[in-house]
Amino acid sequence: MIMSTAPHNNATLTHGGLLAKNVIYNLLGMLLPLVVAMMTIPRLVKGLGTERFGVLALSWVVLGYFGVFDFGLGRVITKMIGEKLGKHQGSDVASIAWTGLFFLGMLGLVMAALLYMIAPLLVFRILKISAVLQQESLSAFRVLSLSVIFVILTVGLRATQEAYQKFAILNVIRTLNGILIYLAPLLLLPFTRIISHYVWALTGVRLVIMLINGAACAVQFPTIRRRPIIDLQLAKPMFRLGGWMSISNLIGPIMVYFDRFLMGAWISVAAVAFYVTPYEVIIKLLVITSAVVQVLFPAFSVSTSTENQKTALLYSRGIRILNLAFFPVVLAVILFSRTGLALWLTPEFAEKSTGVAQWLAIGIFLNAPGQIAYSLLQAGGRPDLTAKVHVFETPAYLAALYFGVKYGGITGAAIAWTLRLLVETFVLFYLAEKMIPHAIEKQREYKLFTLAATILFAALTFFSLTMVQSVLLFIVILLAALVWFGLAL
Known part of the structure; x- marks a missing residue:
């Protein structure tokens, strides 16, 4: 270089x-x-x-x-x-x-x-x-x-x-x-x-x-x-x-980090520790997203002006890779986070932080394919679209965060964070389709898988399972997901 x-x-x-x-x-x-x-x-x-x-x-x-x-x-x-x-x-x-x-x-x-x-x-x-x-x-x-x-x-x-x-x-x-x-x-x-x-x-x-x-x-x-x-x-x-990129760069982290400042102000700094501790581990799952997105962004910057078919191929492959990579990891977090937190830290941390870990993991799963669409739009010269998405979603998210923290504490904050990512990701999918219509057919399949997996993960957070039940369920769901990928994708 x-x-x-x-x-x-x-x-x-x-x-x-x-x-x-x-x-x-x-x-x-x-x-x-x-x-x-x-x-x-x-x-x-x-x-x-x-x-x-x-x-x-x-x-x-x-x-x-x-x-x-x-x-x-x-x-x-x-x-x-x-x-x-x-x-x-x-x-x-x-x-x-x-x-x-x-x-x-x-x-x-x-x-x-x-x-x-x-x-x-x-x-x-x-x-x-x-x-x-x-x-x-x-x-x-x-x-x-x-x-x-x-x-x-x-x-x-x-x-x-x-x-x-x-x-x-x-x-x-x-x-x-x-x-x-x-x-x-x-x-x-x-x-x-x-x-x-x-x-x-x-x-x-x-x-x-x-x-x-x-x-x-x-x-x-x-x-x-x-x-x-x-x-x-x-x-x-x-x-x-x-200027347009900076709007997303400024608003995005506010929506990512504002929750813990809100908890520090409304609950206590100690509550921040119960939230941030699982967060610091769960957020590291973004290494998978970042590993792909940081490579694709400069590639998109080169390809978007002259190679539309190449761009569509890179985009579709990026989403598929992230869906495949994140599904088993997030499923494991949902099923085993309580046991893992108790062993890693203390039963007290497990009791207070399990819900946070589960919902943050679901949010990370949603964020992954959304980041591919986000990078494509910015590399393709449309950072104004991503900025407008963030501007319009911010008031709704802050309202959801307010009610989440007020009525659900630190777990409520994690749920609000994940709901924001659900909406954001599907809006970005729609905008990306407009830029590369070659990938629309595959987009439908990716969107259906992402939505179905999110509903499944959310449902699993309401169950308290034994270790044996969790292991068996993990195997069954993972096999079913692999069949889905093999047949549909």
Whole structure:
């Protein structure tokens, strides 16, 4: 992936073998952090206590959330570079990369200042944090503001590499980041329980990851080592395209993360721990979705302008792969989460968090094929459609979340989150059909399977089964699903 004037073959960047290999790289890069998370979270909960761990969990949320304040520029960089490569205009790539990084740096400074200023409001007015932890938490959130700059710049450095399908080195770095985010707090546990110290460690991790990504770009792309090429004429097309993407990027994480801030304000920070603990494991199932989507987005960016049949094929295969991958995993979570949580943590956690784990898993199942449609629309130059979907669904979701938390507690929040994803996914399916009518017939089959599986999963959450019954039911349902795939798909 060298920035040069040498032509790049479209077929190479969308070749099935390359895409499959990169999906495998992504999976490997995401699975090891999942193992580390499962090993470290119980020790952190025990060592820090429920409330301190709740604050640490919110710090993880902030680190994940502020990455989306790139105003869509990360995906814009990937899309614009992908288009240039598709048109054999590699000489323009350096200016796109540097200009994108310049704008991201400016945005990072603004977002860091914003978080620093609102930290007292979060700690003293919004979140229900005990008085003894408030000053400690305030220091933690202010330290987090520094990390925002590193997080946002990293988005641009990764986007440049993703455009060239360089997922091997990206996933080495991703694995390192995923491990250190959990391992750094664990290493501090014998020495301190002051939460700001843990956030300093997380900030140091994000700085190191940013520098490593920068070094990777410098090594792989010789032209990036030269004098920065900042072309302000790119501002208009970048922000026009990124403006729509930023709406989805800003609203999407609000709908993903707002639930736990609401629980922290309405119930307690301790309730956040009972929600976030299964969430931190269940959400790691998205490694499967991300592994596929991150590879398909740059491929869609290359193919949508000239190869409609190729785009339809990539789209259909992506949905089928994710349906096949997620069905047995989510089924296992539904049937075995109570036993698993009791063994992994405590019976108390199992009692309070099983419903959360089950409904979040159903939401992840729905989200997976929806993300394929979402990426296709954005790569195809229609980020306005995904933005409008998010704008229209936000009020309905917030209302559902309000009633979910009020009447169902943390499980009600998980149900509201999943219902939102149900509606969103099927709307995205409809919009994607308009872009690639070649895939409509297969779409009907995928939609029917997704809906039927969702109804089945939801029904299973109401049953309390023995281990033997769960195992037998798992085998029977899995065999039936395989028959469905074999006959219908």
